[in-house]
Amino acid sequence: MSTTTAPITQAPPVWNLPYRGTVGMACLIIAESSIFTIFVVAYLFYVGKSLTGPTPREVLETPIFYTICLLSSSLTIHFAARFLERGKRGGFLGLWLLTIVLGGLFLFGTGMEWHRLIYEHGLTISTNLFGTTYYSLVGLHATHVTVGLLMLTAVLLFGLAGRVVPEQSKRVGVLAMYWHFVDAVWVVVFTVVYVVGR
Amino acid sequence: MSSDAMAIRTAEAAGRPWVEILHEWVTTVDHKRLGVLYIVYALVFLVIGGIEAVIIRIQLIRPLNDFVSPQVFNRMFTMHGTTMIFFVAMPVLFGFANYLVPLMVGARDMAFPRLNAFSFWLSAFGGFLLYFSFVGGSGLYGAGNAPDVGWWAYAPLTSRAFSPGHSTDYWTIALLVSGFGSIGTAINLITTILCMRCPGMTLGRMPLLAWLNLVMSGMVLIALTPLSAAQIMLLADRYLGSHFFDTQAGGSATLWMHFFWIFGHPEVYILILPCFAFMSEIIPVFSRKPIFGYPVMVGASVCIGFVSMSVWAHHMFSIGMTSYANAFFTITTLSVGVPTGIKIFNWLGTMWGGRIQFKTPMLFSIAFLFQFLIAGLTGIMLGSAAFNWQLTGSYFVVAHFHYVIVGGILFALFGAFYYWYPKITGKMLSETLGKIHFWLFFIGFHMTFDLMHIPGLLGMPRRIYTYEPGRGWDTWNLLVTIGALIQSIATLVFVANLIISYFKGRDAGNDPWDAWTLEWSVSSPPPEYNFATIPTVASRRPLWDIKHPEDPDSRYE
Ligand SMILES: [Cu+2]
Numbered sequence: 001m002s003t004t005t006a007p008i009t010q011a012p013p014v015w016n017l018p019y020r021g022t023v024g025m026a027c028l029i030i031a032e033s034s035i036f037t038i039f040v041v042a043y044l045f046y047v048g049k050s051l052t053g054p055t056p057r058e059v060l061e062t063p064i065f066y067t068i069c070l071l072s073s074s075l076t077i078h079f080a081a082r083f084l085e086r087g088k089r090g091g092f093l094g095l096w097l098l099t100i101v102l103g104g105l106f107l108f109g110t111g112m113e114w115h116r117l118i119y120e121h122g123l124t125i126s127t128n129l130f131g132t133t134y135y136s137l138v139g140l141h142a143t144h145v146t147v148g149l150l151m152l153t154a155v156l157l158f159g160l161a162g163r164v165v166p167e168q169s170k171r172v173g174v175l176a177m178y179w180h181f182v183d184a185v186w187v188v189v190f191t192v193v194y195v196v197g198r
Numbered sequence: 199m200s201s202d203a204m205a206i207r208t209a210e211a212a213g214r215p216w217v218e219i220l221h222e223w224v225t226t227v228d229h230k231r232l233g234v235l236y237i238v239y240a241l242v243f244l245v246i247g248g249i250e251a252v253i254i255r256i257q258l259i260r261p262l263n264d265f266v267s268p269q270v271f272n273r274m275f276t277m278h279g280t281t282m283i284f285f286v287a288m289p290v291l292f293g294f295a296n297y298l299v300p301l302m303v304g305a306r307d308m309a310f311p312r313l314n315a316f317s318f319w320l321s322a323f324g325g326f327l328l329y330f331s332f333v334g335g336s337g338l339y340g341a342g343n344a345p346d347v348g349w350w351a352y353a354p355l356t357s358r359a360f361s362p363g364h365s366t367d368y369w370t371i372a373l374l375v376s377g378f379g380s381i382g383t384a385i386n387l388i389t390t391i392l393c394m395r396c397p398g399m400t401l402g403r404m405p406l407l408a409w410l411n412l413v414m415s416g417m418v419l420i421a422l423t424p425l426s427a428a429q430i431m432l433l434a435d436r437y438l439g440s441h442f443f444d445t446q447a448g449g450s451a452t453l454w455m456h457f458f459w460i461f462g463h464p465e466v467y468i469l470i471l472p473c474f475a476f477m478s479e480i481i482p483v484f485s486r487k488p489i490f491g492y493p494v495m496v497g498a499s500v501c502i503g504f505v506s507m508s509v510w511a512h513h514m515f516s517i518g519m520t521s522y523a524n525a526f527f528t529i530t531t532l533s534v535g536v537p538t539g540i541k542i543f544n545w546l547g548t549m550w551g552g553r554i555q556f557k558t559p560m561l562f563s564i565a566f567l568f569q570f571l572i573a574g575l576t577g578i579m580l581g582s583a584a585f586n587w588q589l590t591g592s593y594f595v596v597a598h599f600h601y602v603i604v605g606g607i608l609f610a611l612f613g614a615f616y617y618w619y620p621k622i623t624g625k626m627l628s629e630t631l632g633k634i635h636f637w638l639f640f641i642g643f644h645m646t647f648d649l650m651h652i653p654g655l656l657g658m659p660r661r662i663y664t665y666e667p668g669r670g671w672d673t674w675n676l677l678v679t680i681g682a683l684i685q686s687i688a689t690l691v692f693v694a695n696l697i698i699s700y701f702k703g704r705d706a707g708n709d710p711w712d713a714w715t716l717e718w719s720v721s722s723p724p725p726e727y728n729f730a731t732i733p734t735v736a737s738r739r740p741l742w743d744i745k746h747p748e749d750p751d752s753r754y755e
Pocket of ligand 1: 466
């Protein structure tokens with residue numbers, strides 16, 4: 001007897017369970033939030049505790065433009081996913097590409113800022129506690145942006161090859177969730193590093 | 199590899215090349231095979247970690263002993279702790295969860311089978327990395343060997359100055375890698391439980407095993423990740439020259455303690471919740487009664503999950519926190535006792551008035567109940583800051599947490615092995631050997647860990663390499679070591695039982711215990727696809743409904 005016993009009752013009329021991609025991504029986001037929380041706590045704990053300079057007030061410049069880029073990419077990816085759902089391939093690909101460009105711009109901004117801090121102000125991860133916490137927190141976020149961009153690019157390539165169809169809009173939505181998360185984390189990082197930490 | 203997977207391989211080997219079979223096991227994405235891999239992997243490390251414990255105990259058997267050098271002693275207790283928590287307890291519990299959760303919720307596999315395989319191999323790689331440190335730990339500096347910084351690796355012990363070579367890095371990366379594996383498995387378990395339940399299995403009808411693993415996985419997501427974050431910081435300190443835990447540059451050693459224990463305390467609950475899950479399945483079946491107070495059990499589990507996140511600093515009373523912090527963490531710690539007490543009363547309520555069958559799984563479960571209760575009581579003693587100041591860092595603490603981990607977790611696990619082995623292999627474990635195993639282990643356990651409290655009360659500090667005669671510790675340590683040896687013999691009986699029963703055991707049939715959850719409705723071992731037709735359930739005990747169509751549970755729900 002290697003099969004199941006007969007069904008016990010009739011199946012319930014409606015049996016809808018949540019989509020596993022969404023739930024899985026939500027779990028990943030919870031786990032990632034916890035990691036970021038620890039880094040944020042470390043940042044706040046060490047604000048003003050550096051034994052030597054430079055201090056955040058002396059060297060940090062608020063990256064308003066790049067922040068706007070990243071935050072608006074949340075809008076573009078949202079509407080890109082909507083376009084895909086309604087089967088409008090052109091709109092989807094265009095906005096998806098725009099999302100990647102905006103994310104790339106943000107990453108470029110982070111790179112420029114790091115370059116300036118390292119070469120003009122001599123601030124590295126080993127300079128003082130500010131350097132330690134700044135580079136690790138912003139770097140952790142930039143790593144997530146990079147991973148997101150790689151995945152977005154993969155979808156773009158599949159889309160250009162005509163392999164992304166409206167039936168997959170749920171899966172694309174899962175990736176969009178991740179991207180929204182990366183943006184939301186930036187709001188926290190921005191507040192902590194450029195507002196509270198100065 | 200001692201046990202069943204090896205045996206399965208040899209049994210299957212009839213007529214098929216072993217390379218093909220090995221290939222099947224290495225590339226498998228089947229939740230049952232991965233479950234078995236997890237369990238076998240954990241058993242191998244259980245033996246290794248056990249040998250380390252015996253080395254520690256032999257060194258302490260008499261005063262001024264020099265069975266091993268102080269350096270080796272440090273490595274042994276570090277490796278023993280790290281191995282037992284991360285490479286025995288976690289994988290064996292994940293193994294059972296992997297094997298049982300899809301079967302119990304009526305699914306054909308986990309939600310993400312490939313992620314499942316990936317998580318297992320990450321965890322496995324972590325274990326190999328940790329033990330590779332014995333060979334590679336000295337690195338270019340020619341210093342150190344296996345990690346010797348203790349399982350909680352306090353700063354500044356882990357800084358480059360005090361831990362040259364690569365032993366600490368092996369420790370860090372091993373935990374980081376296996377931590378990512380655990381997070382993957384937790385995501386998988388939650389998604390399976392929320393999205394893969396068979397029709398009719400509402401959250402309120404789920405077996406408690408699924409509920410408790412759901413809570414456990416949620417805790418892994420929130421509480422294991424701080425450890426990963428702290429490990430990343432430690433790696434940055436050691437390789438990039440950052441100063442997170444570097445007091446010379448204004449960093450804080452206390453911060454590491456906080457980050458470690460934000461993980462460390464919930465970890466205990468991550469380990470004990472699946473054991474509660476085993477109890478909640480085994481005790482009703484052998485009491486021939488449904489579980490008492492199902493909704494309260496669920497509520498208490500979720501409550502434990504939340505409260506246990508806010509108690510971590512009871513491991514740090516002696517570092518000198520403010521009196522407000524001491525009071526807060528004392529109160530939260532003591533309040534965990536409430537939902538846990540509720541659970542114990544529910545299990546007792548399940549047994550109350552039942553026709554209890556004293557089979558081996560039930561013996562281990564009953565022992566679990568009372569030992570876990572005692573462990574909880576010493577936990578309440580230590581959870582009070584004033585008492586903690588007297589005994590922190592003593593053998594009393596070691597006795598307390600081994601009471602939780604051995605008397606609680608390991609006993610529950612043994613019960614689970616005797617209960618589900620028939621499902622996994624199709625053979626019953628020998629009851630005779632099982633009873634010998636139980637009584638030997640029971641005697642050994644109490645000899646070791648009951649008595650270990652006393653040298654602790656007499657002031658014997660933990661982690662000391664040796665001690666002088668005439669402090670009143672000598673006899674206790676001798677007896678404790680003898681108890682440890684009895685436990686080792688009992689474990690050998692257990693391993694022998696696993697192997698002998700695989701070949702000589704009685705056929706189990708689908709449902710040897712006359713149980714009520716879905717895993718017993720399929721053959722033993724279950725077919726690869728689990729269920730030929732996805733079942734439909736109408737109550738918490740679907741098999742009871744089938745066996746008793748005249749009086750199904752569904753009528754009362
Ligand atoms: Cu604790």
